[in-house]
Amino acid sequence: MKLQLKNTFINELPADANLENTRRQVENAVYSFVTPKKTANPKVLHVSQEMAAELGILEEETGTEFFKNIVTGNEVYPATKPFAMCYAGHQFGNWAGQLGDGRAINLFEIEHQNKNWKVQLKGAGETPYSRTADGLAVLRSSIREYLCSEAMFHLGVPTTRALSLSLSGDQVLRDVLYDGNPAYEKGAIVARTTPSFLRFGNYEIFAARKDLKNLQILLDYTLKQHFPQIGSPSKESYIQLFKAVSENTLDMIVHWQRVGFVHGVMNTDNMSILGLTIDYGPYGWLEDFDFGWTPNTTDHQNKRYRYGNQPNMGLWNLYQLANALYPIIEDAKPLETVLNQYKIDFEHKSLQMMQSKLGLQLVEENDLSLIQDLEEILQLTPTDMTIFFRLLSNFSADTVGLKMVEQAFYNLKDLTGTIKSRWNHWFDKYRARLQKETQSQQQRKNKMDAINPKYVLRNYMAQLAIDTADKKDYALINELFELLKKPYSEQPEKEKWFAKRPDWAKNKIGCSMLSCSS
Ligand code: AMP
Numbered sequence: 295m296k297l298q299l300k301n302t303f304i305n306e307l308p309a310d311a312n313l314e315n316t317r318r319q320v321e322n323a324v325y326s327f328v329t330p331k332k333t334a335n336p337k338v339l340h341v342s343q344e345m346a347a348e349l350g351i352l353e354e355e356t357g358t359e360f361f362k363n364i365v366t367g368n369e370v371y372p373a374t375k376p377f378a379m380c381y382a383g384h385q386f387g388n389w390a391g392q393l394g395d396g397r398a399i400n401l402f403e404i405e406h407q408n409k410n411w412k413v414q415l416k417g418a419g420e421t422p423y424s425r426t427a428d429g430l431a432v433l434r435s436s437i438r439e440y441l442c443s444e445a446m447f448h449l450g451v452p453t454t455r456a457l458s459l460s461l462s463g464d465q466v467l468r469d470v471l472y473d474g475n476p477a478y479e480k481g482a483i484v485a486r487t488t489p490s491f492l493r494f495g496n497y498e499i500f501a502a503r504k505d506l507k508n509l510q511i512l513l514d515y516t517l518k519q520h521f522p523q524i525g526s527p528s529k530e531s532y533i534q535l536f537k538a539v540s541e542n543t544l545d546m547i548v549h550w551q552r553v554g555f556v557h558g559v560m561n562t563d564n565m566s567i568l569g570l571t572i573d574y575g576p577y578g579w580l581e582d583f584d585f586g587w588t589p590n591t592t593d594h595q596n597k598r599y600r601y602g603n604q605p606n607m608g609l610w611n612l613y614q615l616a617n618a619l620y621p622i623i624e625d626a627k628p629l630e631t632v633l634n635q636y637k638i639d640f641e642h643k644s645l646q647m648m649q650s651k652l653g654l655q656l657v658e659e660n661d662l663s664l665i666q667d668l669e670e671i672l673q674l675t676p677t678d679m680t681i682f683f684r685l686l687s688n689f690s691a692d693t694v695g696l697k698m699v700e701q702a703f704y705n706l707k708d709l710t711g712t713i714k715s716r717w718n719h720w721f722d723k724y725r726a727r728l729q730k731e732t733q734s735q736q737q738r739k740n741k742m743d744a745i746n747p748k749y750v751l752r753n754y755m756a757q758l759a760i761d762t763a764d765k766k767d768y769a770l771i772n773e774l775f776e777l778l779k780k781p782y783s784e785q786p787e788k789e790k791w792f793a794k795r796p797d798w799a800k801n802k803i804g805c806s807m808l809s810c811s812s
């Protein structure tokens with residue numbers, strides 16, 4: 295396995311001078327060198343061959359001892375120097391100070407086919423940023439990150455990706471419910487990849503420490519490596535950089551809203567500077583459409599990161615980034631302009647996104663009220679978001695709307711009285727609206743089916759894969775991985791996954807409720 299290595303990150307950014315792996319505050323540095331921990335009995339469970347190919351790794355190479363040792367941290371690839379990154383963050387609205395890669399270790403940087411990739415292990419042992427925790431990850435959360443990040447990629451949602459999922463062979467102690475009942479679980483390691491793991495928190499930490507020198511070094515690196523189209527460093531370039539980050543962040547969140555993904559922990563340390571979905575923890579997929587839903591039990595009180603609040607939280611996070619960049623830009627006005635534009639763009643882009651989900655190609659004045667009406671009615675009685683929108687593309691002038699989407703309702707008996715009449719009324723309006731369209735029904739269906747997924751990683755599906763993997767049966771991981779490579783395609787032999795959440799999963803830990811414990 296011969297990798298085309300590149301070292302922009304460690305060559306151009308300042309390293310921590312201290313080489314000891316002790317937990318501490320790290321100043322004047324973007325990262326600290328650290329070696330992954332050797333593990334008891336590593337075993338590769340799954341490899342994303344698409345991702346391996348992107349890195350220039352051949353399929354037969356992914357089956358070797360060497361590959362296994364690299365992606366589990368048991369061997370360091372020749373001429374590379376693994377490191378953990380230093381960042382801070384606002385967690386649930388509060389400043390949390392230094393956080394950093396507490397259990398992520400960056401292995402190396404690869405340049406293949408003109409694309410630059412950073413490869414990182416999650417769960418490969420402690421780092422100077424591990425604070426009070428162990429630097430490890432368990433199998434359940436690793437399966438969730440592995441499957442979901444690749445599924446999101448195939449859905450067309452900006453995301454970090456995954457190369458491999460492995461068992462470490464070590465046991466890891468976790469108190470899943472934080473109720474004083476810790477138990478041992480299987481340790482696991484995900485190798486994940488992206489052009490950049492930089493987060494808003496990487497910039498915030500220097501601003502908080504008034505270390506403008508390193509803030510500027512990091513900003514210049516970001517410009518040069520990730521936004522070369524903006525041009526050379528200047529105050530104007532930094533403003534343009536912020537604008538690009540704002541636009542990318544909004545685009546990502548509009549995609550989340552489109553597919554019904556709820557991140558669960560939108561803290562600024564989990565916000566990528568490239569606008570990629572990063573750090574898959576207690577995320578979840580909407581089953582019944584509900585703006586108020588969050589899967590994260592840690593956020594149950596305030597529901598700060600609920601589905602309907604994600605766009606606002608993206609903006610809140612961008613305010614924190616703006617504050618971090620202000621000492622360099624020294625002019626609040628252009629930053630405010632960008633933030634105000636986010637709000638305007640959000641209205642516009644989310645309307646466009648919903649129009650496309652409904653198959654509306656022309657823009658009509660009343661589309662917004664048609665959409666708002668639908669969002670309200672969808673929440674009157676539990677209605678499966680994925681199934682509803684997927685079935686909607688079958689609508690035609692002579693269809694009985696409610697009958698057509700019957701499969702989406704969790705309690706069919708709710709469909710009486712005002713709920714039923716509101717639905718019928720809505721379908722009448724939809725029918726009338728579609729008559730204004732010039733595209734054929736088939737054209738509309740094709741377009742709708744290309745943006746309303748048929749298959750997503752429903753919460754219970756990930757849990758089934760976890761439960762079977764716990765019993766050493768890994769077949770379901772592969773089945774779901776393959777299914778989710780084509781989320782928009784009809785896959786008749788996989789139709790069983792186009793189904794509502796089963797009753798057993800309604801209130802089950804890991805399905806509808808997830809903690810940050812991972
Ligand atoms: P998260 O909310 O999962 O993104 O994590 C927040 C912070 O906690 C990050 O700095 C993580 O690196 C750190 N962290 C989470 N779990 C662990 C762990 N098991 N060991 C060390 N650090 C951790």
Ligand code: MG
Nearest residue numbers: 563564572573
């Ligand atoms: Mg994180």
